[in-house]
Amino acid sequence: MFKVNENYLKLPGSYLFSNIGKKVAAYKEANPDKSIISLGIGDVTQPLAPEIIKSLHSAVDEMGKAETFHGYAPDLGYEFLRNAIADGDYKSRGCDISADEIFVSDGAKCDSGNIQEIFSVDNKIAVCDPVYPVYVDTNVMAGRTGTYNPTTETWSDVIYMPCTAENDFVPDFPKEEPDIIYLCFPNNPTGTTITKAQLQEWVDYANKIGAVIIYDAAYEAYISEDDVAHSIYECEGARTCAIELRSFSKNAGFTGTRLGFTVVPKDLKAGDVALHSLWARRHGTKYNGAPYIIQRAGEACYSEAGKAQLKEQVAFYMNNAKIIKEGLKDAGYTVFGGVNAPYIWLQTPDKMPSWDFFDFLLNKANVVGTPGSGFGPSGEGYFRLTAFGSYENTLEAIERIKAL
Numbered sequence: 001m002f003k004v005n006e007n008y009l010k011l012p013g014s015y016l017f018s019n020i021g022k023k024v025a026a027y028k029e030a031n032p033d034k035s036i037i038s039l040g041i042g043d044v045t046q047p048l049a050p051e052i053i054k055s056l057h058s059a060v061d062e063m064g065k066a067e068t069f070h071g072y073a074p075d076l077g078y079e080f081l082r083n084a085i086a087d088g089d090y091k092s093r094g095c096d097i098s099a100d101e102i103f104v105s106d107g108a109k110c111d112s113g114n115i116q117e118i119f120s121v122d123n124k125i126a127v128c129d130p131v132y133p134v135y136v137d138t139n140v141m142a143g144r145t146g147t148y149n150p151t152t153e154t155w156s157d158v159i160y161m162p163c164t165a166e167n168d169f170v171p172d173f174p175k176e177e178p179d180i181i182y183l184c185f186p187n188n189p190t191g192t193t194i195t196k197a198q199l200q201e202w203v204d205y206a207n208k209i210g211a212v213i214i215y216d217a218a219y220e221a222y223i224s225e226d227d228v229a230h231s232i233y234e235c236e237g238a239r240t241c242a243i244e245l246r247s248f249s250k251n252a253g254f255t256g257t258r259l260g261f262t263v264v265p266k267d268l269k270a271g272d273v274a275l276h277s278l279w280a281r282r283h284g285t286k287y288n289g290a291p292y293i294i295q296r297a298g299e300a301c302y303s304e305a306g307k308a309q310l311k312e313q314v315a316f317y318m319n320n321a322k323i324i325k326e327g328l329k330d331a332g333y334t335v336f337g338g339v340n341a342p343y344i345w346l347q348t349p350d351k352m353p354s355w356d357f358f359d360f361l362l363n364k365a366n367v368v369g370t371p372g373s374g375f376g377p378s379g380e381g382y383f384r385l386t387a388f389g390s391y392e393n394t395l396e397a398i399e400r401i402k403a404l
């Protein structure tokens with residue numbers, strides 16, 4: 001009789017978004033006349049920029065002619081895209097990253113989940129708390145996290161680094177030494193970030209203890225402050241300790257189009273084994289490349305016209321972020337984030353539990369957000385609103401909250 005991977009059975013159900021869905025559906029059924037506005041999901045709403053659509057059309061036409069048809073893509077990505085990324089995201093910022101250190105994929109969720117498999121199961125991971133759940137859950141599946149404590153909602157073999165208002169959402173170095181450190185800045189869910197100088201301290205720490213940093217920069221495009229690094233490779237020494245994950249989802253609206261990439265510098269080694277060669281092996285064995293037409297669409301993001309259009313989209317969402325942040329402040333809330341990220345993280349009034357605040361907003365303002373406790377125990381007492389809605393809905397939602 002076959003046996004299943006028992007590690008999967010250890011995973012507690014991911015109730016966050018299904019619970020939200022159920023509560024909203026029940027409310028709608030009981031109150032069919034009410035219009036509900038969701039500022040809960042992390043999905044974008046703006047259509048793909050014209051330059052991207054143009055590129056998609058022309059790539060589709062190429063696929064229809066024998067002379068320009070493309071079959072399997074190179075599994076590490078087409079040169080035209082890897083070169084555009086190396087120049088546009090790295091060389092232009094003074095980062096020493098070459099095209100052959102970039103691995104094109106269909107998004108940062110897969111990469112952030114898959115990357116752990118090139119490391120030993122004995123390695124100890126450290127994560128920020130609250131956290132994007134994929135980092136922890138994929139390590140659970142791999143058998144790296146020990147046992148789950150439902151009371152504390154933590155795993156015995158995971159090092160949690162609380163990020164709360166008390167430490168300005170900047171994690172402290174953990175007491176216990178980790179082997180793999182997951183960092184995500186600008187951060188989902190808190191919408192906050194750290195300065196380049198603070199990131200440099202993490203790079204120095206990782207190099208000192210021989211740890212690897214998995215740096216998720218999915219929200220890089222939203223950075224507005226000068227003292228924030230757009231890439232971890234802006235920090236000295238990052239080539240020997242950091243892997244960077246990037247996505248086209250939030251900067252270019254590719255959540256449904258799917259494209260991302262991972263950077264593994266050739267200097268990043270465990271003894272004399274280069275992680276670059278392990279990730280290349282993994283990619284080559286398990287992945288057959290992102291579609292040609294999508295990689296052409298990705299390339300369009302780096303053209304002058306593409307860059308200008310994407311900048312406008314990001315500015316559109318960040319205007320929503322400002323409306324949310326200022327509106328909540330006017331209403332007396334303590335709010336964080338929303339300056340270098342499209343997320344606003346608010347403290348619930350009088351330390352109200354996150355789920356109670358969810359019910360309160362749903363019932364009294366017909367606005368849906370995400371309870372902070374769903375992202376980890378240190379998210380309790382916080383609540384996430386996203387700037388990815390329409391302008392009109394964002395304005396209306398904030399007016400409703402202000403009127404409470």
Ligand code: PLP
Binds near residue numbers: 112246247
């Ligand atoms: N990383 C973080 C921190 C995210 O918040 C998300 C999506 O919400 C992703 C990765 C996933 O990105 P992608 O759409 O490229 O899979």
